[in-house]
Amino acid sequence: xxxxxxxxxxxxxxxxxxxxxxxxxxxxxxxxxxxxxxxxxxxxxxxxxxxxxxxxxxxxxxxxxxx
Numbered sequence: 688x689x690x691x692x693x694x695x696x697x698x699x700x701x702x703x704x705x706x707x708x709x710x711x712x713x714x715x716x717x718x719x720x721x722x723x724x725x726x727x728x729x730x731x732x733x734x735x736x737x738x739x740x741x742x743x744x745x746x747x748x749x750x751x752x753x754x
Contacts, residue, residue, distance in 0.1 A: 732746075
């Protein structure tokens with residue numbers, strides 16, 4: 688019985704490690720995507736590079752309302 692419990696604990700730990708690796712991969716992919724999107728935004732609208740986040744949000748919302 689003790690051996691079975693060890694195997695069960697080991698399997699649970701392996702599963703948790705796999706889930707942590709998946710979450711880390713997803714987080715890195717999201718970070719990369721956000722950085723790339725920000726770079727595209729600055730390339731398309733160079734004036735946004737000097738804006739604060741609040742100003743940028745207002746600017747983009749204003750552009751969206753014009754569409």
